[in-house]
Amino acid sequence: MRVSILGAGAIAYGAAAYLAQAGHDPMLWSPSGERTKELAAGTPLTATNAVDGTFTPRIAQSCSEAVETADAVMIALPGYGHKHVFDAAAPHIREGQPIIISSHASFGALYLSKLLAARGVRAPIIVWGTTVTTGRQKSPTEVFVATVRQKVDLATVPQSAIEEGHALCTALFGDRFVKRDGLLAIALSNLNPQNHLAIALLNLTRMERGETWGQGENVTPTVGRLIEALDEERLAIAKTFGLSVRTVKEHFSLSFHVPMGSVSDMNQEMHRQGRGGFGPTTVNSRYVLEDVPFGLAPTALLGRMVGTPATLHEAGITLFSAAYGRDLTRDNDLLPALDLGNHTLEQLQSLCHSGF
Incomplete structure (x- = not known):
């Protein structure tokens, strides 16, 4: 699957490496454009430890390019960047296009739902209680993946999309997701x-x-x-x-x-x-x-x-x-x-x- 990751820090890089290793086709978009310059110039992404290898994720030059070419979109950056990215991505999200928030913070899924509703667009928003990978970015082209979590809590907005959301995340990241009873449960699951x-x-x-x-x-x-x-x-x-x-x-x-x-x-x-x-x-x-x-x-x-x-x-x-x-x-x-x-x-x- 083509998965566009909006973010370019340790979690985004770890997710890109994991997806590429699993045979998917990740694309990274850096909101500032700075973090992915070396990757865009052709330097490969090197991951070590829990995910190990050298990968060549595609690099988007704009948020619209990232969203419009994706089968699924993943938000992977700190909470203080979520609103900016939601605002940038919402105009380009199409009907039924799944969005994963890794990890969910401060009822951001409701804010994104509000933006999409204003356009008359319905899309499943998948929220995680934490991230699949942990680690740190060692350089603009290197990520140390400390661990891949065994279990990650998951819910969706609307709640009726839970089976669809669970199946998608399992196809992308493996059998590690635990279905929880809605967004409120996830809001109280990020430890x-x-x-x-x-x-x-x-x-x-x-x-x-x-x-x-x-x-x-x-x-x-x-x-x-x-x-x-x-x-x-x-x-x-x-x-x-x-x-x-x-x-x-x-x-x-x-x-x-x-x-x-x-x-x-x-x-x-x-x-x-x-x-x-x-x-x-x-x-x-x-x-x-x-x-x-x-x-x-x-x-x-x-x-x-x-x-x-x-x-x-x-x-x-x-x-x-x-x-x-x-x-x-x-x-x-x-x-x-x-x-x-x-x-x-x-x-x-x-x-x-x-x-x-």
Whole structure:
């Protein structure tokens, strides 16, 4: 299949390498045009570790070229780039053309649904609770794929497209997708924001000083307990909605192939195996600049809507905003465009089920 990936970071490169290795035909589009210059000039993409090989993905010169030539479109970039890419892609998406959001953030699927509805276009929007691959971009032509996750939660907007969405993702990325009960379940399934809150907050000076530090190694028992407490808040909100979502312990075990245990124990085992990764070396990290406005803020909003306040999530937002000297929730450009704060719970549930 021809799959156009809108994004050009580690997740986009990892997805392109995985798809090419599986016999598909990926195309990359860089919103800035900068990251893919060397690939466009003919240098191959080299992937190492969990995906290993040299590949030659096609490179799009425009968003319209990427979307219009694709059997399926995949959004793969940080949450703070989603609205820009949705705005660029929506005018070119055709009736029935599937769009995968890897991974979904801040009800972006509803924003895209709203853009498509304004054109009278219906297309299945497939949302993932996390990414298929993890890793880091070593250069404009190299990606280190740390792991390929065993299980990834999936839902669709509209919810009636779930079988179609599941079949497509399985054809592209293999039998690893777990069907969840709609967009709300996925909105409460991305564990990166809560995990990164604890990791970044309790290692913030390491980030600020630009130190090289092992992430798994530094998920100590203290950090692990905070992650587990944050997880309890998320699970409580999901329970109020009557939704089944993965626990943080299941997430670490399934994503990183370690035996179930405490969050700290699993991270220490990842470190012992050489798969614990490294933490951010700058405060200008997506662990804060993406995950606070686009991850923590939506979870906190849902907690307030159902009367199950996420106290630790709210505290994390406040603490990071104080440390960074600005209200980080204002960086979220999706929630204001949807005005979800002025929707009733029933209206939100209806939108998550059917879209606009």
